[in-house]
Amino acid sequence: MIISALRIAVHSVHLGLLRTASLLIPVPRRSEWLREWRTELWYVMRECSSEFTTSPRPMREAVAFCLGAYQDAFCLRKRSWQKHPPFSAAWGGAPLCLLVLATGLFASWGIALLSPGVRAEREMSRIRIYPWQLLQKHSGPDDRALNVIAEEGVKASLGRVQRYFDGFAYYWVTHEPISSKAAPKTQWIVAHASSDLFAVLQFPIRFTLRVPEGPDQLPRLVLSDETWKRDFGGDPRIAGTEVHVGSVNAKVGGVACADSRNLPGHVNAWLVDGNSEIGTDNAGFVVGHLTPYGYFQMGPRWVVSLLGIVLAFLALPGITCVAIGEYGSDSRKPPLTRRLRFWAFLTAKVSLLLPFVYLASLDLDCSFVQPSSHFTGYVQFSSSLLLSLFGLRWILRDQQRRCPVCLRRMAHPAEIGQPARTLLAWKGTELVCARGHALLHIPEIPTSWFGEQRWVCLDPSWQFLFARPGGTSSLL
Amino acid sequence: MATEPKLSHTTAMILQAIDAGFVYGFSIMEMTGLPSGTVYPAMRRLEEDELIRSRWERQAIADREQRPPRKYYQLTAGGKTTLESSRKRYPLLQRMVPPAEAKS
Numbered sequence: 001m002i003i004s005a006l007r008i009a010v011h012s013v014h015l016g017l018l019r020t021a022s023l024l025i026p027v028p029r030r031s032e033w034l035r036e037w038r039t040e041l042w043y044v045m046r047e048c049s050s051e052f053t054t055s056p057r058p059m060r061e062a063v064a065f066c067l068g069a070y071q072d073a074f075c076l077r078k079r080s081w082q083k084h085p086p087f088s089a090a091w092g093g094a095p096l097c098l099l100v101l102a103t104g105l106f107a108s109w110g111i112a113l114l115s116p117g118v119r120a121e122r123e124m125s126r127i128r129i130y131p132w133q134l135l136q137k138h139s140g141p142d143d144r145a146l147n148v149i150a151e152e153g154v155k156a157s158l159g160r161v162q163r164y165f166d167g168f169a170y171y172w173v174t175h176e177p178i179s180s181k182a183a184p185k186t187q188w189i190v191a192h193a194s195s196d197l198f199a200v201l202q203f204p205i206r207f208t209l210r211v212p213e214g215p216d217q218l219p220r221l222v223l224s225d226e227t228w229k230r231d232f233g234g235d236p237r238i239a240g241t242e243v244h245v246g247s248v249n250a251k252v253g254g255v256a257c258a259d260s261r262n263l264p265g266h267v268n269a270w271l272v273d274g275n276s277e278i279g280t281d282n283a284g285f286v287v288g289h290l291t292p293y294g295y296f297q298m299g300p301r302w303v304v305s306l307l308g309i310v311l312a313f314l315a316l317p318g319i320t321c322v323a324i325g326e327y328g329s330d331s332r333k334p335p336l337t338r339r340l341r342f343w344a345f346l347t348a349k350v351s352l353l354l355p356f357v358y359l360a361s362l363d364l365d366c367s368f369v370q371p372s373s374h375f376t377g378y379v380q381f382s383s384s385l386l387l388s389l390f391g392l393r394w395i396l397r398d399q400q401r402r403c404p405v406c407l408r409r410m411a412h413p414a415e416i417g418q419p420a421r422t423l424l425a426w427k428g429t430e431l432v433c434a435r436g437h438a439l440l441h442i443p444e445i446p447t448s449w450f451g452e453q454r455w456v457c458l459d460p461s462w463q464f465l466f467a468r469p470g471g472t473s474s475l476l
Numbered sequence: 477m478a479t480e481p482k483l484s485h486t487t488a489m490i491l492q493a494i495d496a497g498f499v500y501g502f503s504i505m506e507m508t509g510l511p512s513g514t515v516y517p518a519m520r521r522l523e524e525d526e527l528i529r530s531r532w533e534r535q536a537i538a539d540r541e542q543r544p545p546r547k548y549y550q551l552t553a554g555g556k557t558t559l560e561s562s563r564k565r566y567p568l569l570q571r572m573v574p575p576a577e578a579k580s
Contacts, residue, residue, distance in 0.1 A: 040500070
């Protein structure tokens with residue numbers, strides 16, 4: 001019982017091997033090929049059956065016999081491909097061209113997904129870090145370390161990507177008595193700030209007072225939006241008002257925007273003084289400005305690529321003939337639907353090329369240039385320009401060599417005419433559609449009556465002379 | 477005039493085996509000691525070159541003997557000519573593969 005079950009199982013394995021091998025055989029020959037191998041296997045098994053229960057050797061021999069079927073199948077498949085090359089019907093066709101472009105597009109997209117530089121940039125573009133989100137707190141004379149004050153998301157993104165600071169400012173906070181003609185005596189929390197604080201923070205200041213810089217000039221006082229409304233009644237003529245802050249006189253230089261309340265310290269005003277030094281006894285804050293990440297000076301990434309592509313379109317007539325061609329005067333034109341398909345094919349190619357150019361140039365830029373480098377974007381721009389220029393040139397030249405009816409590449413070039421007889425007949429190259437739809441005449445020496453390439457659409461009666469559908473030309 | 481194909485020793489041995497009366501794949505394997513992965517592809521090439529031809533055994537004969545029908549191979553006229561020239565090229569061929577009756 002066990003032996004017979006084992007026999008069935010082993011036989012099933014053998015048949016499975018043969019059936020798998022048969023998948024390599026061209027379909028018309030497959031059934032006969034499988035029949036022969038199954039028959040031969042029967043004889044092999046009969047020879048081995050006497051030894052089946054006593055030794056594993058027969059089973060190994062039977063398996064070796066079945067594995068030989070793979071060699072046979074490979075040989076047959078190889079010869080079949082030699083006679084009928086695979087994809088010969090698709091070769092030169094429009095779908096293959098679009099497939100090649102789509103493959104390039106997906107490959108560049110895949111690289112962009114995997115590239116550490118592009119991934120980091122994508123993450124950074126999601127989290128925008130404002131200067132007031134990144135501060136370092138100095139707690140006093142005994143504090144040698146600067147503690148970074150930042151939101152968790154900001155900290156996490158900074159941990160993943162190396163970025164650089166391109167500007168620092170600081171302020172330290174004190175309580176100061178305030179007196180002014182325009183407001184009652186009071187006490188404010190005043191931040192003594194370095195002169196570039198608002199430039200680093202990139203906060204706009206309203207009612208700016210243009211105070212000339214100089215050692216004899218009074219320091220500027222920038223009020224918070226809240227204090228300006230509370231103590232000065234929101235007076236728009238506040239700029240220039242003199243205010244006594246602690247022991248110094250200052251002039252109101254403007255009002256900070258409402259975003260200033262996000263800054264730690266909850267200050268009422270910032271005393272901006274070029275001579276101000278960070279206080280050793282007071283808590284201070286250092287504000288850092290990060291370099292832009294992945295942004296070219298001219299704008300975001302897509303703008304850089306777009307610029308390259310536009311320039312490529314403008315430069316294209318300089319490197320290739322942009323005329324697609326015309327129909328011969330004695331030739332009939334293909335139907336309107338065919339002509340629309342011809343232009344739709346060109347549009348599809350360009351539509352696939354442009355995102356490819358963007359992604360490929362982004363990949364190149366992120367691979368070869370440090371994100372915070374001054375060269376960020378230049379590689380992208382130049383690669384966008386070159387890729388789109390040569391890509392468009394290839395697309396145009398490919399389109400010029402396509403049959404306007406079936407969109408296959410024109411084939412079998414033949415030299416026509418003689419240079420000495422250009423007055424009587426044209427001299428150039430003639431190509432023919434492998435399916436007999438049209439001829440393409442490309443003049444080598446352009447004349448006033450034959451300057452651009454011409455298609456001559458053939459009558460359907462010609463087609464019996466040409467290739468069978470899906471095959472190569474039988475005539476030429 | 478078409479040139480005669482020059483066969484390798486292995487292919488000539490398979491051709492000799494068929495001529496000697498070993499007319500189906502498994503018997504050729506047994507006679508020559510060659511593995512299935514060598515014998516069958518070689519026979520396909522010989523058949524494509526029209527040196528041998530194949531035919532299936534009649535179902536009735538196979539049924540009578542309670543076995544599946546075999547695919548038999550035999551030499552064509554071109555195959556016989558090629559075998560003759562191969563025998564001159566490989567003198568030991570006939571001694572390596574004696575006729576089937578002689579073996580039995």
